Amino acid sequence: MSETSVLPGINEPRQGQTPDEHGHFGVYGGRFVAETLIEPLNELTKACEKYMQDKEFLAEFAHDLKTFVGRPSPLYHAQRWSGKVAGAQIFLKREDLNHTGAHKINNTVGQVLLAKRMGKTRIIAETGAGQHGVATATVAARMGLQCVVYMGAEDIQRQAVNVFRMKLLGAEVVEVTSGSKTLKDAMNEAMRDWVSNVDDTFYIIGTVAGPHPYPVLVRDLQTIIGREAREQCLETTGKLPDTVIACVGGGSNAIGLFYPFIDDSPVRLIGVEAGGSGINTGQHAAPLAAGRPGVLHGNRTYLMEDEHGQIMQTHSISAGLDYPGVGPEHAWLKDSGRVEYVTINDVEALAAFHELTRTEGIMPALESSHALAHASKIATDMGKDEMIVVNLSGRGDKDIQTVAAIEGITL
Amino acid sequence: MGRISSAFQLLKRQNKKGLIPFIAAGDPSPRVTVAIMRTLVEHGADLIELGIPFSDPVADGPIIQRASERAVAQGISLRNVLQMVERFRQSDTRTPVILMGYLNPIEVFGYEEFAEAAAAAGVDGAIIVDMPPEEAGLLNQRLRHKRIDQIFLIAPTTTGQRIEIIAEITSGFLYYVSVKGVTGGKGADIAEVNKKLALVRQKSDLPVAVGFGIKDAESAARIADCCDAVIVGSALVEKIHDAGAKKEDISADIGSFISPVRRALDKAASRAMN
Numbered sequence A: 001m002s003e004t005s006v007l008p009g010i011n012e013p014r015q016g017q018t019p020d021e022h023g024h025f026g027v028y029g030g031r032f033v034a035e036t037l038i039e040p041l042n043e044l045t046k047a048c049e050k051y052m053q054d055k056e057f058l059a060e061f062a063h064d065l066k067t068f069v070g071r072p073s074p075l076y077h078a079q080r081w082s083g084k085v086a087g088a089q090i091f092l093k094r095e096d097l098n099h100t101g102a103h104k105i106n107n108t109v110g111q112v113l114l115a116k117r118m119g120k121t122r123i124i125a126e127t128g129a130g131q132h133g134v135a136t137a138t139v140a141a142r143m144g145l146q147c148v149v150y151m152g153a154e155d156i157q158r159q160a161v162n163v164f165r166m167k168l169l170g171a172e173v174v175e176v177t178s179g180s181k182t183l184k185d186a187m188n189e190a191m192r193d194w195v196s197n198v199d200d201t202f203y204i205i206g207t208v209a210g211p212h213p214y215p216v217l218v219r220d221l222q223t224i225i226g227r228e229a230r231e232q233c234l235e236t237t238g239k240l241p242d243t244v245i246a247c248v249g250g251g252s253n254a255i256g257l258f259y260p261f262i263d264d265s266p267v268r269l270i271g272v273e274a275g276g277s278g279i280n281t282g283q284h285a286a287p288l289a290a291g292r293p294g295v296l297h298g299n300r301t302y303l304m305e306d307e308h309g310q311i312m313q314t315h316s317i318s319a320g321l322d323y324p325g326v327g328p329e330h331a332w333l334k335d336s337g338r339v340e341y342v343t344i345n346d347v348e349a350l351a352a353f354h355e356l357t358r359t360e361g362i363m364p365a366l367e368s369s370h371a372l373a374h375a376s377k378i379a380t381d382m383g384k385d386e387m388i389v390v391n392l393s394g395r396g397d398k399d400i401q402t403v404a405a406i407e408g409i410t411l
Numbered sequence B: 001m002g003r004i005s006s007a008f009q010l011l012k013r014q015n016k017k018g019l020i021p022f023i024a025a026g027d028p029s030p031r032v033t034v035a036i037m038r039t040l041v042e043h044g045a046d047l048i049e050l051g052i053p054f055s056d057p058v059a060d061g062p063i064i065q066r067a068s069e070r071a072v073a074q075g076i077s078l079r080n081v082l083q084m085v086e087r088f089r090q091s092d093t094r095t096p097v098i099l100m101g102y103l104n105p106i107e108v109f110g111y112e113e114f115a116e117a118a119a120a121a122g123v124d125g126a127i128i129v130d131m132p133p134e135e136a137g138l139l140n141q142r143l144r145h146k147r148i149d150q151i152f153l154i155a156p157t158t159t160g161q162r163i164e165i166i167a168e169i170t171s172g173f174l175y176y177v178s179v180k181g182v183t184g185g186k187g188a189d190i191a192e193v194n195k196k197l198a199l200v201r202q203k204s205d206l207p208v209a210v211g212f213g214i215k216d217a218e219s220a221a222r223i224a225d226c227c228d229a230v231i232v233g234s235a236l237v238e239k240i241h242d243a244g245a246k247k248e249d250i251s252a253d254i255g256s257f258i259s260p261v262r263r264a265l266d267k268a269a270s271r272a273m274n
Helices: A035-051 A055-069 A079-085 A104-117 A131-143 A153-158 A160-168 A183-196 A214-222 A224-237 A252-261 A328-336 A346-360 A366-379 A396-406 B003-013 B033-042 B062-073 B078-091 B103-109 B111-121 B137-145 B160-169 B190-203 B217-224 B234-244 B251-273
Strands: A028-032 A075-077 A089-094 A122-127 A146-152 A172-176 A201-203 A243-247 A268-278 A283-285 A292-296 A298-303 A339-345 A387-392 B018-024 B048-051 B097-101 B125-128 B174-177 B208-211 B229-232
Touching: A028 A328, A035 A104, A035 A183, A035 A214, A035 B160, A055 A104, A075 A224, A079 A089, A079 A346, A079 A366, A089 A224, A089 A366, A104 A122, A104 A131, A104 A201, A104 A214, A104 A252, A122 A131, A122 A183, A131 A146, A131 A160, A146 A153, A146 A183, A153 A160, A153 A172, A160 A172, A160 A396, A172 A183, A183 A201, A214 A224, A214 A252, A214 A328, A224 A252, A224 A387, A243 A252, A243 A366, A252 A268, A252 A328, A252 A387, A268 A328, A268 A346, A268 A366, A292 B103, A298 A328, A328 A339, A339 A346, A339 A366, A346 A366, A346 A396, A366 A387, A366 A396, B003 B018, B018 B033, B018 B062, B018 B208, B018 B234, B018 B251, B033 B048, B033 B078, B033 B251, B048 B062, B048 B078, B062 B234, B078 B097, B078 B103, B078 B111, B103 B111, B111 B137, B160 B190, B174 B190, B190 B208, B190 B217, B217 B229, B217 B251, B229 B251, B234 B251
Parallel strands: A089 A387, A122 A146, A122 A201, A146 A172, A243 A268, A243 A387, A268 A339, B018 B048, B018 B229, B048 B097, B097 B125, B174 B208, B208 B229
Antiparallel strands: A028 A298, A075 A089, A268 A283, A292 A298
16 A cells, blocks of 8 residues: 555545535534533634644554554455355445554544644543443543543443453543433533533544534544545555445444445445334434434534434434434535435344454444445355455444343353 | 513513523423423523524534433424424413524424415514524525524624624524533633623613523523523523423423522512612
């Protein structure tokens, strides 16, 4: 791979895709926060504008991605699985091989460098499954910064191992008992912390949601996934993939993979939301498929909400997709039609989890298993010379307790 | 002139400081909200802030969060809150009522529909915590059209330039958030508040109310000198919840909480005169 592909950050502005100065993607995005946070967000925006173009900053980020995260991550041809599916050739972008086991670290490595340059001494984050919390605790430990992670009481129960990992890394994990006690409430609590400690605290949001500039900042830090994948496709097969697939919770691994392919109009882009027990049951986490636009966590986007505008409880087998909103750029990409959004339910995702584990010796995260399940669904109808790239956004080790519990096994 | 401006003019003529209690609509039960509003007026409230329940109140501390959760659990919607205002108006046509809450219930209701229904119910103002001026254009237009004042917040972090933007779009009064934090937190640093409010006064002639961290007569009296009105929220919401858990009629409890605040404000105002 050439040297430029690991240089992150600078995305060529595209017509209509870069948000306006207030962070609007069409009607989505923006900055819907209490007044106290406006100035801190302005400061962060200024820092992004400065450093995301700064050679020294980008070189340091690239160096950390290479030596600390372990990039570039491979593009792996899942030959045996492709053979079984008997259709298109499926390639996996191996974000599961990153340090800490998921794509989340790309973002936290970048944001902590910004925090350092802004002189902040305290890092806070929200986490659902615990992957973003671990990725944040990791970079805070490495930089010697104080770290507080907010996590819903429900998720603390479900993800005990990640809670312990964060504590080992020196982070304080604060149990959130308000509301539905899951990711959305953890994000509420992190925002309350930030508003109370704006002077010394940097809030590392884990996905492409939140108030401007977070959706753009996190996207730009995650596009390394797509830039590598695009180049690796050309290198290995001499052509671009026919289809690119990623799971969508908040949507950071998906936007990171999709973004560099957006101008490649023949490349089909598919985002896979969590269908939970099935869209018709209401027990899911698929705002793009079954929600409608509203305002939550600082941005306007598709939400799962009731008729009065109260945010609804979500359900997914994967804690990382269990969120009632989605990044505003995804909302915009859905309306524009450039990206298709589909759903995969719990049962299908679990089947794909087992299938990949047994066929390729790769245990995928339950989040990524949603993307894998959809890939195998559509691959059968595609030709053997066609190519699908799936974002294997994280490894499944964190999920084995969940899988065991579903199958009635006590570990 | 709207009820809010009239109320502040009257306060000025009488050399009084305004008392603005905040309550969470529907907590402890939707049946008692209107009665609580009336009790507040009897005990000296000049304006009333009525909180619209929302599932994700990010700017609120634990007390108002829980109150909001309880109201949401009882299914209290924005439409129900408007009905409460309508009932309040049957016996009180003078006291301004300001709805306070988050944007999403209003998004779902529809901006135009909200402005119309709120005006019809007798609402005088709206504070939408997560809607800064930059995002408020369309809703602000609709509210203005129905003569509803949209009140924006000024925070300790707000720059001088932004104060001008906020003062420009606000009508009724300016709401100064006295602390960096959520509702119901620590008390404000009076010197800091004074400094910031001096800047606000330079930029705007609107009355200024101060909220966040004012929990009793003493803290109200301390802040009164530098503003036109004080907002008491979390401490009152807690009082209502504690009393409401034990009995149906809590008017005496509300009275014993709010009357000392009223007296403290009046004393502060007369002290300032002399």
